[in-house]
Amino acid sequence: MTSIPRQAIEILRRDLRRELRTGEVLWVTIPFGAIALLLIPLAVGTDIPLLRSLGPGIYWVVVLLFGVLVAMRRSGADNQAQRDFLALSGLDPAARFVGQATANALLLLGFELVLGVVSIALYDSSLTGWPWLLLILPIAAAGLALLGTLAAHIVESLGGATALVPLLVAPLSVPLLLGATQSMEALRLGRSILGWLLVMLIVMLTLAIAGILTARPLQEAQ
C-alpha cells in the first residue's frame, strides 16, 4: 500500500501530464480570460482613472469565474470507468482530492500570472506593494482550486447534478474574492493586508479540511 502523499503526487503528475498534452488551460482558458479582460475597457471606454480603479476588481472576478470552472472541469474529467479503476486501485480518495487540488492550484497560479500581465497592460493597474502578490496570488489560486475540486467531487457524487454548482460555489467564493480585492486595495492605500490574508487562509484551510474529510464519503456515495 502506498502512502497518501505519494499517491497525491501520482495524481498531481497525472493531471499535469494530461494538461500538458491537451493544453486546455493554456490554449483555451487563458485566451478567453484575456478576452474577458479586454471587453470591459471596450464597454467602459478610455477613461483611464476609472479603468485604473476598476482593474483589480475585474481581474479577480475574471480569475474567480474562470478559475473555479477550470478546477471543476479538470477535477470532474474522469469518466465512470476511470473512477471505478481509481476506487479499485487502492487510491485513497483524500489523496485524489489533494493531488487534483494541487494540480489545479498550479494551473490557476499560471492563469493568474498571465492575466495579471494582461490586466496591468489594459488597466494601468498600480503595482504598489507588489512583493505581497507573492503571497496573495498563491493563496487565491489554492483557495479557488480547493473550491472547484470540492464542488466537482460533490457534483460527481450526486451523479452530475451541475445545477447545484452555483449554489455551492457562490457563497464560498465570496470571502476569497473579497480577500483578494481588498488586499489589493489595501496595498494601493498603503494599509496592512494581514487581516484579509488571514480571511483567505482560513477559507483555504477550511476547504482543504472539508475536501479531505469528505473525500471518502463522497466517493462511496456515487
Added chain:
Amino acid sequence: MTTTLVEFDDVSLRLGTTQILRNASFTLAPGESVALFGPNGSGKTTLLRLIATLLKPTGGSAQVLGADLAQAARINVRSHIGYVGHEPALYPEMTLFENTDFAARLSGKTSQEAMRALAAVGLDGAAERRAAQCSHGMRRRAEFARVLLSPPTLLLLDEPHSALDADAAALVNEMALQVTERAGGVVIASHDRERVHEMTNRTVELSGGTLVS
C-alpha cells in the same frame, strides 16, 4: 473462515427511481468461473459493479470476499478484486506505459513491474503510444496489463472479448485460468456465448434485472 467468494441473498439495487436488480441470489465458490449472459440493459454490468464493491445494494444481503457490501469495510477487499469494465478506463492523453505505470505506482509497484505487465500482454513494443492512438483491442490489452500488476482473487470481466484478436482472447482465457487455479473466482459478463462457455463452468442468465437461472 469464508467458504464462498461471493454470496448474494435476495439482493436488490435501485438507482433513483429505476429498479436495476431484483432479488438476485448468487454464489461464487473458490475455483469457480461463471458466465453472466443477458440482453442489453438486463443488469449484467450493474451486477459486476456490485460484486466489485463499487455499488451498495439497496436490499438483501451481499458478501464479497467476506466483506458485507452494506458496510464501509467493503473497501478493504478491493485490492483483491480485478475488474475490467466494457468502457475504456485508460487516459487517452497518456501513453500505454504511463497508464500502466500510473496504476503500478498507486498500488506501490515499480515502473519495471509496469513494463513487465505490458510485455506480458504483448504491448512492450507499443508502450510509448498514446492510448488515444491505439486500437480498441490494444487498449483492452493494456487494461488487462493493469490487472496483472496485482493478481486478483476475484476477476470480473465485462465483455472481455470485444474487439480482441485470437491472441488477446487466448490471453483472457489464460488470465481467468490462473485466477481459478489459485482458488480465486471469475465472473464474465458477455454476449459471446460460444467463447465464454469454453472458459467457464457455470452459466447465469439475467433478464430485466432478475436472475432467471
